[in-house]
Amino acid sequence: MKTKFINVFDPLKNERVEIMDKDGKIINPKLVPDIKDKDLIDAYKLMNLSRRQDDFQNKVQRQGRLLSFLSSTGQEASEVGYTLPLIKGKDWFASGYRNNAAWLTAGMPMRNIMLYWMGNEYGGKAPDGVNSLPPNIIIGSQYTQATGIAFAEKYNKTGGVAVTTTGDGGMSEGETYEAMNFAKLHELPVIFICENNKWAISTPYAKSTKSINIASKGIATGVPSVKVDGNDFLAVYAVAKEAVEFARTGNGPVFIECDTYRLGAHSSSDNPKIYRPEEEFQEALTRDPLIRLKNYLIEKGLWDQKKQDKLDKEQDEFIQKEFEWAEQNKEYPLEDIFDYIYAEKTPDLEEQYQEAKAFFQAHPEAKGGHH
Amino acid sequence: MAGKVLNNVKAVSEALDVAMDKWKEVVVYGEDAGFEGGVFRATEGLQAKYGEERCFDAPISEAMFVGVALGMAMNKMKPVVEIQFEGLGWASLQNILGHMGRMRNRTRGKLPTPVVIRMPMGGGIRALELHSEAMEAIYAHTPGIKVVCPSTPYDTKGLILAAIESPDPVIVFEPTKLYRAFKQEVPDGFYTVPIGEAFKIQEGNDLTVVTYGAQTVDCQKAIEQLESKNPDITIELIDLRTLKPWDKKMVFESVKKTGRLLVVHEAIRSFSISSEIIASVNEECFEYLKAPLSRCTGYDIVIPFDSGEGYHQPNPTKILVKMEELLSYKF
Numbered sequence: 001m002k003t004k005f006i007n008v009f010d011p012l013k014n015e016r017v018e019i020m021d022k023d024g025k026i027i028n029p030k031l032v033p034d035i036k037d038k039d040l041i042d043a044y045k046l047m048n049l050s051r052r053q054d055d056f057q058n059k060v061q062r063q064g065r066l067l068s069f070l071s072s073t074g075q076e077a078s079e080v081g082y083t084l085p086l087i088k089g090k091d092w093f094a095s096g097y098r099n100n101a102a103w104l105t106a107g108m109p110m111r112n113i114m115l116y117w118m119g120n121e122y123g124g125k126a127p128d129g130v131n132s133l134p135p136n137i138i139i140g141s142q143y144t145q146a147t148g149i150a151f152a153e154k155y156n157k158t159g160g161v162a163v164t165t166t167g168d169g170g171m172s173e174g175e176t177y178e179a180m181n182f183a184k185l186h187e188l189p190v191i192f193i194c195e196n197n198k199w200a201i202s203t204p205y206a207k208s209t210k211s212i213n214i215a216s217k218g219i220a221t222g223v224p225s226v227k228v229d230g231n232d233f234l235a236v237y238a239v240a241k242e243a244v245e246f247a248r249t250g251n252g253p254v255f256i257e258c259d260t261y262r263l264g265a266h267s268s269s270d271n272p273k274i275y276r277p278e279e280e281f282q283e284a285l286t287r288d289p290l291i292r293l294k295n296y297l298i299e300k301g302l303w304d305q306k307k308q309d310k311l312d313k314e315q316d317e318f319i320q321k322e323f324e325w326a327e328q329n330k331e332y333p334l335e336d337i338f339d340y341i342y343a344e345k346t347p348d349l350e351e352q353y354q355e356a357k358a359f360f361q362a363h364p365e366a367k368g369g370h371h
Numbered sequence: 372m373a374g375k376v377l378n379n380v381k382a383v384s385e386a387l388d389v390a391m392d393k394w395k396e397v398v399v400y401g402e403d404a405g406f407e408g409g410v411f412r413a414t415e416g417l418q419a420k421y422g423e424e425r426c427f428d429a430p431i432s433e434a435m436f437v438g439v440a441l442g443m444a445m446n447k448m449k450p451v452v453e454i455q456f457e458g459l460g461w462a463s464l465q466n467i468l469g470h471m472g473r474m475r476n477r478t479r480g481k482l483p484t485p486v487v488i489r490m491p492m493g494g495g496i497r498a499l500e501l502h503s504e505a506m507e508a509i510y511a512h513t514p515g516i517k518v519v520c521p522s523t524p525y526d527t528k529g530l531i532l533a534a535i536e537s538p539d540p541v542i543v544f545e546p547t548k549l550y551r552a553f554k555q556e557v558p559d560g561f562y563t564v565p566i567g568e569a570f571k572i573q574e575g576n577d578l579t580v581v582t583y584g585a586q587t588v589d590c591q592k593a594i595e596q597l598e599s600k601n602p603d604i605t606i607e608l609i610d611l612r613t614l615k616p617w618d619k620k621m622v623f624e625s626v627k628k629t630g631r632l633l634v635v636h637e638a639i640r641s642f643s644i645s646s647e648i649i650a651s652v653n654e655e656c657f658e659y660l661k662a663p664l665s666r667c668t669g670y671d672i673v674i675p676f677d678s679g680e681g682y683h684q685p686n687p688t689k690i691l692v693k694m695e696e697l698l699s700y701k702f
Contacts, residue, residue: 094442125479133445134477138469141438145470148442148450155398155424155448162442174462178435185430340476341515343483343538346567346616 004031005239006224006246006254011215016259017228019235022287024295026234033238037302043084043233044293044303047076049315050101051290053110054264056319057117061268065327069117072100074231074263077289078195080105081236082163082256085244089129092153094146094164097135098195098262102165106132110319114326121340122332131160139166140173143192147179150190150253161247163240165193169200171217172208180221180255187252191243192223194255195230197262202275218255230258231289234296261287334360374558380550382524382557383413383489386531387451389561391421394449397535399426401436401453401489409453411491411550433459437466440486441474449535450486457490457544458501458674464509471540472515487534488542492520493585493637494684495548497677503547504674505584505638510542511615511647517566518614520544522587524555526612529564537566544614546585569618571625575605578697579625581648582635583611586685590635593690604698614644622648623655630661631697637684640668662700667693 009015019028026032035043054071061069072079079101083093086106093106103113107130116123116135124134136142146164153160170176171194183190194214198205211217218225224246228239236258243254261284265272272281297303338345338353345353360367377385390397399414405428408415417426429436433454440450454460467488475483494503511518517539521527527545534541572587573594582590587610594606607625611617626632632652634645645666652664667685675683 092446121477122479124477125481133482134474138465141434141441141466141470144435144438144466145442145445147435148439148444148448149446150442151439152443152446152448156396156446174432175434175438178430178432179438181430181432182435182439336479340480342475342517346517347619348616 001246001249001251003242003246005226005242009226011213011219011225011227011257014213015227017226017235017239018232019238020232020292020296022292024292024299026296031235031238033234033241035237037300039084041297041302043080043237044297045311046080046105047101047233047290047293048311049318050076050079050104052312052315053100053319056316056323057114058268060323066114066117066268067119068268070098070267071264072098072102074284074288075195075197075260076101077233077293078193078230078236078258078260081233082165082191082193082240082258084237085241086161086163089131090160091244092131092133092146092149092160092162094133094142094149094162095135096139096142096166096170097137098167099135099165103132106130108132110322111326114323115330118326118330120330120332139170140175142166143176143179146190146192147183147188150183150188151186154186154188159248161189161191161244163191163193163244165195167200168194168196168198168205168208168214169203170194171214172200177217177221180218180223180253183253184222187250189247190253191240191247192218192253192255193258195258195260197260199262199266199272199276201266201270213257215255215257223253223255225255225257227257227259230260231287231292233289233293263288374556376554377524377557378551378554379521379524379527379545380411380413382527383531383545384415384417385557386528387414387417388420389528390451390532390535391417391425393561394535396448397425397451398443398448399451399453400429402431402455403428404453410455411547413489413545414453433461433463434466437463437471437486437488440488441466441470441484444484444486444540445474445482451535452486452488454488454490456498456502456504457492457506458504460490467510467516467542468513472513475515475539483538484540485538486540487531488540489531490542490544491547491550492544493546493548494674494680495585499676503680505636505669507544507614507638508643511644515540517541517616518544519566519612520546520584520614521564521612522546522549522584522610524557526564526570528557529562530566530612532561533563533566536563541566544584548585549588552588564612567613567616567618569621570610570612571621572608572610573606575607575629577604577606577629578631578633578694579607579609579622579629580633580635580694581609581611581622583614583644584636586635586637589685589687590690592687593694596687596691597694606694617644617648619651619655622652626652626656627659630659632664633690633693633697634666635668635685635690637669639671640666641671643668662697665693665697
């Protein structure tokens with residue numbers, strides 16, 4: 001397959017795919033992907049929605065209405081960019097834990113995402129027609145799981161592609177190498193993404209690796225690897241789209257480093273001010289992926305402030321409604337903690353369930369937790 | 372029914388052969404599991420028969436083995452993973468405990484992970500470091516996983532087929548000491564031994580001995596010695612076969628009849644399978660007991676090499692002494 005990016009941009013020379021500059025001006029017209037205006041606007045809307053959901057969740061988390069959550073703020077171009085080329089119901093997304101914009105793009109309903117962060121496992125159950133794994137908290141394994149999913153796609157000749165992602169911190173997990181090694185041995189249709197957002201909680205990139213970049217870590221396994229400006233939606237989308245086609249047509253896996261920045265905290269219980277240099281953060285703000293894509297859309301005559309105001313209002317209302325639904329549906333009955341451990345409850349588990357049921361019937365006040 | 376006379380390791384091959392023939396979605400892999408058929412030759416002949424796509428060597432990365440198997444299982448396949456020796460597979464623990472046991476619950480039943488992991492386990496084969504481990508309690512302790520440990524060729528084939536058929540992830544511990552210890556006639560074709568059902572090797576009235584794996588043989592030897600010395604005494608011997616969920620019903624009924632219990636295993640003693648059985652029998656059968664609930668196990672030590680292994684593992688003499696203590700116990 002003729003490629004523009006794969007095996008063209010060399011990670012060992014630290015080459016990086018860039019299409020727009022930090023203000024949204026096209027600097028590489030030849031590389032601009034073929035994407036319909038409507039799809040471009042939809043991508044921007046997803047990025048905007050995820051950003052506003054992050055802001056909203058920050059607010060309600062402080063009110064104690066979410067257990068926790070990990071914001072995608074600053075990484076929306078990457079997440080929407082690499083998930084958008086997937087075919088819903090056919091392709092797979094094996095996530096990490098910071099993937100709000102990617103989940104929305106892959107088709108995960110916002111209410112599910114909110115339920116998850118409220119502490120309800122139903123949030124991890126994707127609806128029919130959405131092949132998304134639940135958030136992965138112990139990172140690294142989503143790489144091997146996506147590889148197994150891709151093995152099954154190739155084995156069953158079902159034509160699907162798996163996309164998986166982790167951060168720069170996750171790339172220290174051995175499983176990322178192990179997965180790429182195996183995926184290349186079997187030429188599996190899997191796209192490995194690393195969102196290099198420069199911080200693994202409080203550990204800076206420079207204390208995680210001495211590699212010239214993350215993309216070069218794929219070279220040893222033989223997996224074609226590309227580094228891309230992760231805050232440039234057009235660049236991520238173009239590379240991911242090529243990678244998905246490359247993998248789908250039997251050329252094996254691809255590894256993509258999205259060079260991005262985490263603008264928010266690691267999690268809602270983290271304070272980046274204590275470890276992150278203020279000047280670094282201020283500089284990163286000038287490369288905000290939303291502003292860049294918005295400027296590009298305005299330049300193309302596809303967007304204006306009036307449209308933005310209308311969109312913000314609609315999306316805020318939508319977010320509020322999804323949240324209210326999730327809050328009203330977050331409780332589940334006692335049996336649900338027993339019902340999904342095995343296909344059928346084992347005799348032991350049935351006994352323990354009956355014991356718990358009798359106990360909580362006699363002592364309804366004894367249900368623990370924050371209720 | 373037609374059958375073949377097989378040892379345990381051949382019963383493993385036979386089970387995998389039947390499963391691969393029956394279900395196209397079964398793939399078998401592990402270190403050296405393809406061409407050579409594994410260090411114990413348990414997968415010998417499968418690659419030649421089913422091709423490299425379905426039976427293959429995996430690079431030495433145990434975390435990957437299980438992670439990949441999880442992805443396969445979530446996408447409609449039935450992977451059977453071989454960990455070369457139990458003690459060499461601990462890099463896969465994160466995926467077994469942290470993902471395999473949890474994915475069904477985390478997705479409310481949408482993405483079950485019916486993976487089968489086979490692990491040669493236990494000592495008595497004059498092996499080196501980490502080749503004689505018996506850490507089954509770790510796996511049995513983990514919600515969402517089932518654990519079996521067959522001791523005979525018939526059970527080996529039947530339990531492996533039950534494990535592959537099971538909608539839940541199952542770990543199959545294969546006692547290495549018994550791989551080639553004896554032979555038994557095994558029916559041809561597909562059959563299963565139900566997960567969760569123990570097997571009563573012999574009936575008795577005076578003491579219940581519960582064991583599994585390689586110690587079934589040691590217990591039989593010890594019981595023969597005891598019964599020949601004491602013709603009035605009969606011992607009930609139960610092979611658990613499934614460690615999780617274990618057959619409480621059979622064990623409770625037996626202890627209610629005999630009033631005495633000895634649990635025998637080579638795994639280290641504390642927080643072990645015997646801990647669980649003794650605690651449960653205490654809760655359920657207390658008023659029937661004629662002696663303290665007891666056990667004959669390995670010690671809480673690093674599993675010794677060959678030179679020290681004889682100290683650690685239960686053997687017929689150790690078991691015999693324990694049985695005699697319990698039979699002569701007076702409150």
